[in-house]
Amino acid sequence: MLRYTLKRALSLIISLAVASLVIFFVIEVAPGDPASYMLGINAQPDTIAALRTELGLDVSKTQRYLNWVGGMLHGDFGTSYTYRTPISEMVADRMWVSLPLAAFALVLSTVIAFPAGIYAASRRGKAGDVVLMGATQLGVAIPNFWFAMMMVLIFAINLRWFSAGGFPGWDEGFWLGIKSLTLPAISLALPQAAILARVMRSSLLDMLGEDFMRSARAKGLSRRQALWRHALRNALIPVLTIIGLQFSFLLAGGIIIEQVFFLPGLGRLVFQSISQRDLIVVESVVMLLVFSVIVVNFAVDLAYAAVDPRLRSRS
Amino acid sequence: MSNFKTKLAVASVAALISGLGVANAANSDLTLAMQLEPPHLDPTSAAAGAIDSVVYSNIFEGLTRFMADGSVVPGLAASWNISGDGLTYTFSLQDGVKFHDGTGMDASDVAFSLDRARAEESTNAQKALFAGIADVAVVDPLTVKITLSEPNGSFLFNLAWGDAVIVAPESIKNIKTNPVGTGAFTFVDWVQGDKIEIARNPDYWGEPAKLESATFKFISDPTAAFAAVMAEDVDAFAGFPAPENLPQFAADPRFQVIVGSTEGETILSTNNKMPPLDNVKVRQAIAHAIDRQAIIDGAMFGLGTPIGTHFAPHNPAYVDLTGNSNYDPAKAKALLAEAGFADGFTTTLKLPPPSYARRGGEIIAAQLRAVGIKTEISNLEWAQWLEQVFRGKDFGLTIVSHTEPMDIGIYARPEYYFQYDNPDFQALMKTLNATTDAGERTKLLQKAQTIISEDYVNGYLFELAYPTVANAKIVGLWENAPTQANDLTAVYWKD
């Protein structure tokens, strides 16, 4: 098991290094300069030059890359050009919105998808299966920002059960925070739940066709017992991959939803930083997202070994 | 649509029940929402209007200050007298003024602020305003003598700008995130991306603020803005981004809609150096091809007053020159033919993010297309617009609203982005600067407006309106926006 983790850890480091290179040099190409953005219309060229030196923008690209990576190694992403505050601080605040939102959406998606997938698989071909699969087809087809708009219209503006957006901050009370994340989480969770339900169903159906299910039935297990005790655990393996993929997507996927609900999350920070050409923030946040995706994949791999003994012994 | 009606019926019942619960208990607190979040809170080192919208006169004060009607009144300077030749101004300061961190405010702070603004390495966005200052002398703790290198009629006006507020050397270090001023409110907290909280300054030198505390909330998305106000998550929205929702708020007894004007002349800036736009006939043709009222109705849903020149209509010196560029497509086609472009030409239309530009741009593109002028639209972020259009001058047409007060002087600067170079106009501006007499200045201003109107330098569209939606029980909000500010010092709840 150790060698398996070591090998994965090594490839993780290489991917991160390559990712940082790609991110930095792609984003640096962006036209537009933060200094001129900050000083606005009437700024004189010399004021802008002064600000550029102050922001450390006049140093060569490779030097800036090295500073950035050097800083990142001990958690300091540098300071944002426009906000003039350490990026790690800003990101930490925003993480407190994006992470719970992604987790909330993932829980919602799993809670909806698992029963739906299992129910549909156990009633393959019958009415329940057709209806559920039709619903998942619809769920995948609905653009989540459009769904968010509709929910805001109905639940926030008309029924006023939820606030139309914004985030009061966790110190205002845990439940108030959850309440303000509910509509965004639902609109994020909808397509993911649909996808997860379909994967759950097809993975279960594959398992139902396996020989060991026939052996289980021959031992006297009823159809339902065989499904719960044998097919489900085996079907979990492909489902785990999808959940891993979904979590990393949800973390960054909220960029549009955070706009619609004006949540101060990572997505919105990236969006604003792009328009403000606050490149150092964009690079740092994208790097953080890539890092979290790779870590999540790493965790999913370890979870694989836990679920599937065949992986455990071979490594 | 019918089920929509039933939903509304159900909704209003629910709203009634929930509405009672959420009546704002503390009537001395105000949540004001606005679109743009300031990058930081030091008005003297960035041009972002959003900074002034939060801190101007609430936290920071200058020697002079703007009032709601745009007039300039004494601020930290109780009184002043100007020498005969208009070169030396002697200010006597208010007594007993303290900064929020308890340190006293006196002449040395004024000198520090002005020297900092006009210094060589200053990052003050309006450094040009202080260029005229030759020397700042501290006569005694309550008196400051400023000598100018040449007379400047609008010097007092300039000192009222947000960029000229008085700061203290002791608190300058992290002024960007913890502003320390002399205003009626003190800074409390800033949750980035979400809100800024300020509270009443107990030992304010002047008349204390009526509100105990206030929160500035930032909502850039127009739908979210509508939902936030409708759901009463915020008490007021200054500069409401979606004019199309105003009729709904006006019809709702819970709200009041205040539509003021701004200093923002919204113009179709034309690159005077790029052929064929360097030909005045072509520019005149463009002017006649544009239907201002259609743009105001289509883009701004009726908000905004048409303008014929680059001047704010609410200013007494305004001359109505919309006649020079009335909507006359036939004349536009004729002029184009005269200029040798019978079958039209293609140019670029680069639009910054605000909705007046994006929506206005689509309407103008269609109107120009009707007379044969084809435009390639490209929507740019502010950073790209500044880079390509403002600094790079790589554009044919663009739409932008100039919100700085009294900025007709930009037509005297040939290097300015629409590159208009008219020596008579430049001479006129010099004489204007030199004159301090009001009547004389009005005549000169009117002459200036006529020149740029008849020269069709740009397509003058409309004056940007400033809609504010607020709870019906709020009193004291500024109607117009002579400068970008939300002065809450005189605001209170009436019930």
Add this chain to the structure above:
Amino acid sequence: MERTSAIVTALRSRNFVIGGALSLIFVFLALLSFIWTPYDVTTLDIAHKLQRPNLSHWFGTDHFGRDIFSMIMVGARTSIAVALLAVGMGMGLGIPLGLAAAASQGRWLDEFIMRGNDLIFAFPSLVIAILITAVFGASAVNAIVAIGIFNIPVFARVTRGAALSLWSREFILAARVAGKNTARISLEHILPNVANLLIVQGTIQFSLGILAEAGLSYVGLGAQPPTPSWGRMLADAQTMVSFAPHLALIPGMAIILTVLGLNLMGDGLRDLLDPRIRNARS
């Protein structure tokens, strides 16, 4: 004999028929819009703005007075073109990569391609798409590139998976014994046998492409005005949804029905082309 029966079996699959019909409607509308639309989408008629669906304007008019039905038709053209070209780009680069990775079977090329794949997958697709279009200017072409990039690893992974399982099959060993090199085998034997899977994956990526294009133009980074696009119609309609809901409902429905159609067609295709199910049926 082989051809006709394929069509007959195709018609029997309910998903394929419904999905195919839905998708064809929008493709037809898109193609028709090249020659005819009820009203010209470029002329504005501000006097008649925000009309509810009525006889003269079947879907009503938008905030500039343009006919929404015509906008949907031309918008279909943008969405379908962007999604199709993005999938084309994904397939064009992804499939050869997948075949090459499978052909090298675990040697460094396979490892290299797969590591590259994992890296692209690690990037948050939406954020990078927004970055590309914001950095290089918002346009339909940039949208295609931004969406296309994230299709490449999908096709590479699917192709590699299917090809790997084929490489150990005996008819491939026979081809190697017949002296064919890996490239020829990949083209003659592997590709035709994974084609079915790729068609199905293609329809799914196509529908995801439509959603992605809508997302990009919703944040203003897709096709630029005056070319209408469904995403931007949604964005414009956002602030008026409370008093003119049809402005948001109609483009929303157009997106949903197109994506639904494509996904159903994809499902139908999967059942039709999957030998296991086809044998059970015939």
Add this chain to the structure above:
Amino acid sequence: MSLLAIKNLSVEIHGNPILRDVSLDVAPGEIVAVTGESGSGKSMTALAIMQLLPQGSEMSGAVMLDGKDLGQTSEAEMCAIRGNDVGMIFQEPMTALNPVQTIGDQVAETILIHEDLPRAQALSRARDMLDRVGLDAENFPLSRYPHELSGGQRQRVVIAMAIVLRPKLLIADEPTTALDVTTQATILDLLKELVSEFGMGLLMITHDLAVVAGMADRIVVMRTGEVVETGPTQSLFQNMQHPYTRMLMEASDHKATLPPHANKDPEPLLQVVNVSRDYRLPRTSVIARQKMFRAVDDVSFTLKKGARAGLVGESGCGKSTLTRAILGLEDIQEGQILLDGEPVFSGNKANLLVRRKMQVVFQDPFGSFNPRHRVDRLVSEPLHLLSERPSQSERTSAIAEALIAVGLQPEDAQKYIHEFSGGQRQRVAIARALIIKPDLIVFDEAVSALDVSIRAQILDLLAELCEQYSLTYLFISHDLSVVRSITEQVFVMQSGKIVEQGETETVFTNPSHPYTQQLIAAAPKLPEIGAQQKGPKNVAS
């Protein structure tokens, strides 16, 4: 009164009939074998008993177990019966167990389903049963997972699962088909012991007549869903009533008559000189030296032109690795393989000139053809090896000639492969090998997947082709009877080494190497037709 009595059982699936009017019975302690070729419905009979028929199937007739008609019992009652009164084991041991559950849990589950007693007690009874089936506690603890066991060991776990509650009837559907000869013998012995010890009835389903002869008390022969003949083993083998049974018997014991050699002292064609092939094992720890597994260990032999050689060995003995090396598909670490004096593998890729002189026929008739190509394109693929490409007309005539040679018609060239039966597909495979008239053809388990009757026809075809094309071939198989009937000399392989080689008849009649002896002894034998035997033939253990 018989334990199991099936009276005119008929089954239809989606309307097409599978079983027609099947009747058979099994007495307690009796072993009844059901045999017949694929598609005869033997497995469907077993599933009918267990009431585990696939969806959409209708059943008529009676299935009486201990006087209770299973056809009429409710699903809940059936669940109580399955595993308790009737146990079942299947063909494929590798996939019959749940990969993510320990063997202890899976065996104990049968008990826990039917009796509610504490888990520990169920586990200990499971432990006893595993010991009884030969998996001792010391190196087969309950915590082992299926993937840690070999095929034979997994089959023992499946047996333990099926009989832990001492069911009255055990059904075994092809229990040893997927196993090696030696393992098959041990499993068959185990089944016999259990039947007599527990007094169970055993319904054994297998297509292999030799296995049936050695095991069953009574035999039921089935063909296309009908029972053609039943009877006690001895009397049935002595005088078979039904012609199909006779054909089956004759085909199973078939011996192809190979033509005499034309060229008396042929020169060597294929020389395999001290060949060794190593595979890298996964590294146990980062610093440990890379351990290698020697699949082929210093093998040498020569095949003269016209030779008809066989290579025999159990799975895992390295025969397929050697085949791949001979075909030039993989490089070898030591030694040399020469064809007509030329090395098969030169530089780092196969030598095409040499490759031109040899071809291969694989095992799986369904897997060895690209389903999307027509037969003409499939058969003519080796022409790619010829330096100058044949013209279109030469190509079609070569295809026609090859098809006719293997007993097919030229117009078959336009068909797709899925339009042919298993036997016909192997004929197409042989045509593909013949088209460039190679000097050597390698048959890699070429007939293992075929039914007995068709296998006999293919072997006869091979004999004819030896005549026509003066073939030299190397026939690789794990099935001793096939190798015996088609080869003249044989090499016996065990864990990478050739332990014995020589004339096929001499090696089979009196093997010298102990492994060969054990191999031949373990292989089940058909009784002599017509010859009177006293009592059941005891098998040398």
